Each structure stands twice: as structure tokens, then as C-alpha cells.
Amino acid sequence: MDCKEFLQRLSEAAGPSGYERAIRELVAEEFRRYAHDVQMHKMGSVIALRRGDGEEPRRRILLAGHMDEVALMVSKMDEGFLHVAEVGGLDPRILPGQEVIVHGRRELPGIIGARPPHVVTPEERNKVIPLHELLVDVALPPEEVSQWVRVGDLVTFRRPFIPLQKDWVAGKSFDDRVGVVVVGECLSNLAERWKHSWDVYGVATCQEEVTFLGAITTTYGIRPDIAIAIDVTFGSMGDSADGENFQMGGGPAIGYGPNVHPKIHQMLVETAKKLEIPYQIEPLPRGSGTDAWPMQVSREGIPTGVIGVPLRYMHTPVETVCVTDIERAGRLLAAFIAGLDASTMEKLTPRLDVEA
């Protein structure tokens, strides 16, 4: 699979939480090439099944990357201009001067306007423009705007994919279309070169940014034996005091902490070492903030893992990632899955050290 090309397609499409239809179609189309079955889940996720060659009943592993993106929503109309509210966490300081798409009765390109410096007072210049003062301009007369746009319509960033140097790229909604690409890359690796006995469910989940709806509902339905969430994590800027951040191009970050089963963490690390895939350890002292958080407590509890791809400028339209890290994460997961066998689950159950 061409990770960069697939990421570009996913990034340039719009899919705010609850409105992931366009992404769903792209994911289904791509995953169908590596899976035996692709289903749309009734709540909006996409589930691809790649069957293992073990004897039935086979064990199941679930891989989840979320499809939804942070966005804006029309909250009020003012003389043909639109006020907006956030859907998911956004820094309002990034908004002035951005181009957007308003998803009304038809798609309208728009601009989040910014008053020129000539008319801004010195006091205003030292203040962040609050969200309620920002207006989306769709370049239409007021009467036409109300014909196409209503309060509640979604607004997404309009940001063509930006290839940077070598394998670095930037764009919108990489959080977490990157995770979706990793799931696809893993399925593609399995289809091409790895034998695996377990069934693999590659899931593009919906609504992670708001309620984890997709992860909660598909994990319940699939009843996996192991579940791994693939999300983006904070990429290092190099020279700032950012010790908690991860090296761009340093390989996938393998999570560790209460949200991660220690044996799964260990198996992922061992797999990475064996394949000589560069990796980093991500301490997650509390929740991981990923789909792994609800997946872990699905039904009777599920051993989970977390894979993070380092990414800079999260929740902006210039999220930046190193494509090699995506490919490595996909390969790592494929090799990990190939290593799962009939005895794996036994190893995962914590043992009581009782004297013989």
C-alpha cells in the first residue's frame, strides 16, 4: 500500500465526528483490497475482517484507528457571515486566515476573516481574537447564505496535502487518519507476506474525538481477545523543552501504563527488536486518550496495546508526520499479529505466584 497516497486521500476528505461518511467510503474501498470482508457498522465505523488460517474457533485481534476529525459548527448567522463553535478541541488562535468548507445544503468554500493591521488598535493587537468574534465568509449575499447554510452545519478545514522534505508531509486531520493508514498498512503487510492464525479486525472508528462511540460499540460487537489502538502522539520540536515528546522519524511509540497490558507492551517491543524496527517507549501514566481507553473495559475486559505515531502541531490544519513512522507501525503490527498463536492468551493472563 502507498501510505503517503492513502493518507493524502483521507486527509483531504472531510469527516468530522458523526459525519464520517466520506472517510468511510475511502477506507472501505482501500481495506477491501486486503480483507476478506468489509462491513459498515450501524453506528458509523468501518470493520474489515482478514481471516487467519488457524482452526476455528479462531482468536481475534482488533486494530483501531479513528476516522473523525476536529471541526467547527455554525452557531449563529450575522448579516450573511457565520459564527462558529468548536467540535473537538481547537486552539482558536489558529483560525484567523484559514480556508474552510461549510457543509451546508451544498459545500461552500469559506474564509475565516482577519481584519488587516491598518485598522487594528494597539490594544486589540495584544489580545487573542476570541472565537465568538471570528466570522466565516462564504462570499455570498446574506439572502443566499441563509438559503444554503443553517445553524448546526459543520465546517471543516480546507487544506490540500503538503509534501515537505523526503518522507515528511503536513495537512489536516492526520489525527487520526494516520492511525487508519497504519491499520491499512498492517492489513496490506499481512496480505502480502505474513501468515497469521488469528482473525484480524481492522476498524476505522467513528467519533473518537467526542465520546469514543465507534471504539465502544465495535469492540463490544467483535469481542476481540486483544485490542490495539493506533493514534498519533506528540512529536518533538527538537530544541524546546519537550522531554515528553517523541522523535519524528524515530519509529512508532509503544505505549506503557495502566491502559496497556504489560505483556502486549513487551511483545510489541520484542517484535520491534527482532525486526530491527526503530521504536520509542511512550509512558502513559494515566489514560491514553485513545480508543484503547474504552476498549480495555469492554465486556469482561480486554488486553490492550497503544501504538503512537509522532506528529507535530496536533489539531491544526498543518499536522506534520513522517510517513516512514506510519510504515514502521504497520509492519510492526503485522509481525506482532503473525506471532500470535494458540498459546498467546495463556501468557496474557496474570499468574498468581502460589508456592507449589
Add this chain to the structure above:
Amino acid sequence: MTLLKELSEARGVSGREDEIRSILFRHIREHIDEHRVDALGNLIAVRKARVPAGAPVPRKVMLAAHMDEVGLMITEITKSGLLRFQPTGGIDPRLLLAKKVLIGDNKVPGVIGVKPIHKLKAEELEQVPKYEQLTIDIGVTTQSAAEALTHVGDYATFDTAYEELGPFAKGKAFDDRAGCAVLVELLKHDYPFDLHAVFTVQEEVGLRGARVAAYSVEPDCAIALEGTIADDLPKKKDVSPTSRLGGGPVLTVMDRTFIAHAGMLRHTIAVAEKHGIPYQFKQPGIGGTDAGAIHLTREGIPSLTIAVPCRYIHSPVALLYIKDFEHTITLVRETLRTLTLDIIRPEA
């Protein structure tokens, strides 16, 4: 509008207007009789008088539109390959977060990064970013890798596609590529005097090009053509907009750099009313144009500014109403055709 598209998407920050100059020359060469490029880089083109004058007319009229746009300049390359920068011309740093830019002659793509919201403290969300804190990320991790692609001193520009949205046009640098496009159109028509079309440099850093061009052209009167501030969005406070999209060409009565020549202004208004061309006045006291430098040149030059209203100038993406642009061409053309010496003479 294909010319405006070409000009808007081309890059030319103050001091580096070469690409714009070449495009303009290509579009005007068939319509002009003489041209020269001066020491600062102004392109000065002459279209000789082609029609007889009915009344005594000025000998030389200068029209000026500036080629340069606001942008950024790389000032430092960090150890980890990030680029620090300062503005060339007025750019509010509050517009820079999470934008794409192109750097240097090779158009190296980069993005202006920002700490993710997850890592920001509440008080940081209230802080206006300072230039010193911002960096451009081109996708390398070492100083040497960045230095192989960019240099301190390289200009960076916004990267915005020109596009027509119904009756509007969207793009970058309409200040003043809109004026440049108007001037190119005006060069296709005949006037009873020599028209000196000057595409100026360095307007955004202090009206530098217009000053020396006006000195060398020595016109009898001049008009600066601009893409000016609209600022017509609904506001809480009841303040008049600087100008309004759809309101027609914008006439300056007074701004921070000059007071428009009363006779020329009166004449232009009369022309607009005669031809049914909508027009509006720019709210006084805001901004400045090449006319500010031109009118002070030598012993003084009667000057006027006529502009296309544009929303969101000096930002990554601006918007104009195409009819305003067309009306501006018509208004200036008709104003010139009927311009007589009487109009620019002081009142007795």
C-alpha cells in the same frame, strides 16, 4: 481574470519583485511604446498619446500600482532545522499559526507550527504569539539539512490558490496585484497624453519605489491604483467600514500619507456619476498608498488614489468582488480620457 490569477499566485515580497515584473512585462509589451527598469526595480512603461485632445491636457500622467506583497524573511535556522523569521511589511502575527508558506526561489514548502492544544496551559491560549516564538517547519531535523534547502535572508510567502467563488475572487496579495491588473488593462486603451504606467517596488516597507519613480517620470499628475482595506464585516461596535465589497471603486479623500487632490477627486466623482459607476470613499485616516510618496516628489504632484476594495488584505487569503475590479478599470479609464489641464490647476 486570468491575469489576476497569475499575479496573485506569483510571489514577490518587497525587495524581490522580479517574478511579478516579468509577468507584467509579458502582458504589457504589445501595448507600450517604451519601457525601462530603474535601479530599485520599478518597471516604467510608456504608452504615448494616441488620440487628439479636445482641450489642453497634461503632458504626462503617471499611474502607479505596487508589485510587492507582504511576506516573511528567514532570520535564523535552529539546530533542529526549524526556521525563525520576521515580517517584511505589516503582518499581524495572530494570523500566522498553522499556515503553509513557500520559502525562497525554490519554493521550499513549510508550515508554521504551534504547540498542540493538549499541551497548552489556559493562560497560553490567551497569549498572542510573538514573532520570536514562531518557527517554520520544512520537514528536516538538523540545521545542516535545513541550510541545504534554505538560507537566512530567504523570503517566505503564503501559498494560496486563486479561485473564483461566484462573483468573488479569492487569493493572496490582492494588495496590490489587483491594482497591477487594473493598470495592465488601462494600458490597452488610448489617451490624449503620454501615460506612464509604473509598477512600483517596496510600497509595503515605506512607499520606496514610487518616490524615485515619480522623481524620474516627473508627471503632471498621478493616480495610485490599489487593492485596499474593506473591513466591512458586522461588528459589535458601530464603526463604519473602511470600505465595502460591492460598493464600487474606493476613492481616498485623506489617509495617513496624503490628502487627495481636490480637483482630481471632483473630476473622478463627476465621471463616476455621469457613467453610473458606483463609488465609495475610504474612511479617512487609515493606511497609505504610493500617492503619499508621489505627491511630495520634486515640487509636488497632484495625486489621487483609486482602489479595489478587498477583504482580509495582509493575510494569507483575501477576497474581492469582481464587479468592483471591473468598475475600477472603467472609472480610471474614463477619468483619464476626460482629464484636462484645468482639473489639475490650482483654483484661482
